[in-house]
Amino acid sequence: MLRRNVLGVLSIGLLLVFALNLLLIFYTKRIVQELILGDRQNKLHFAPSELNWTVMDRLSRLEANLQHLKQTMKLATKQSEDGICTLAMVKDEKLYPFPDRAHAKEGGFFKENPHKVLFPDSELFKKWGRDLSEAQQKEAEDLFQKFGYNVYLSDRLPLDRTLPDTRDSRCHWKQYPSQLPSLSVILIFMDEALTVIQRAITSIIQRTPPRLLKEIILVDDFSSHGELKADLDEKIKLYNQKCPGLLKIVRHTERRGLAAARNTGREAATADVVAILDAHIEVNVGWAEPILARIQEDRTVIISPVFDNILFDTFELIKYALAVDGFNWELWCRYDALPKAWVDLHDVTAPVRSPSIMGILAANRLFLEEIGSLDGGMLTYGGENVELSLRVWQCGGKIEVLPCSRVAHLERHHKPYSLDLRIPLKRNALRVAEIWMDEYKDMVYMAWNIPLQNSGIDFGDISSRMAFGRN
Known part of the structure; x- marks a missing residue:
């Protein structure tokens, strides 16, 4: 009874705030309209540019808060129906759609900096941080060099911030079966910023239906940072107090590389479907249902969501266009044009067949195991996605990109964990070529400018992987 009363009061309060924000938006928009018509231009004592900025900034924040309120109300209603745990993270902080504008006082964009600019050539400060003190600049730059993205800003952003819905509007009308497979989400990390990992976890919990999310498995590939x-x-204990048993962590006792870490996560998973993600992501609304519904239809499909980009400096979300995942002769991933067969369908919500995946993927857990999972012989980073893709297509599977599933990915400015990634990339590419590409492997050697004989590169034992090609 007490729980029902609390939920009732919460719902009424949220409805009142929602209604008040609607009235504010209508009133503000009316002022904007009258300004455009010139009715009130002479009555205001500040410049039109200042007025437009103030009004638009207020509108943006109101709309973001409205979106968050709607999500919260929907989530609270759903949780009360299902009787499953919910999280309310960082509720004492405001939600800002534009972090650069929101934190002007701590990392300002629109004020003159009275302090000396210490790092004029740093990419971190090209669009951000003009109002930081010298001590704050040093802290931000040190963190940037250490992680490759703006940890100073990440530590000051809400963990449950609102993201713009980047799906095509027609995705909103898609209907999915009421009964869907269970989901294990695997987050791989090595020396990631703690708040970035927390934001990934929070987005997954808040934007995945609780009845579908069985577990979140963190795999630490031998991080050295103390906060991890x-x-x-x-x-993790705090999360599990609210959602018992939801989060698990597996730690490597030595650095094993990206592919091996992803295999560790898959081996620990128990749900029907595994979504193997980086820990520097934020899933968007409605991301899971398209994946689970498609894999329920066909267990041999390996799924890639559509990526959006989180900027390394401002953490602003940039929408990426739909494309398929391809690769070049160096076996480095790239975006390719949409196939004509898909365009001719005239259905922007339909799955798109893709040659490859970018690295983030979802699959039927047992099918992924049957075809050999990822190649644990890959070192550090790079090439493991192309190797898996070639194996999927040659072992009875297929790869598809789902337009209605969107995941925002934080792309580093630089990767501090490896001074020269070309060394493992080259080595991994030759390993893939030797296993899967037969007479076409010459093209890979040529792309890397490596002699076919006596290359001097040890790509490891490939006998176990060759066995999949013969079966």
């Missing part, structure tokens, strides 16, 4: 030890363990 006891501090992260403490955060």
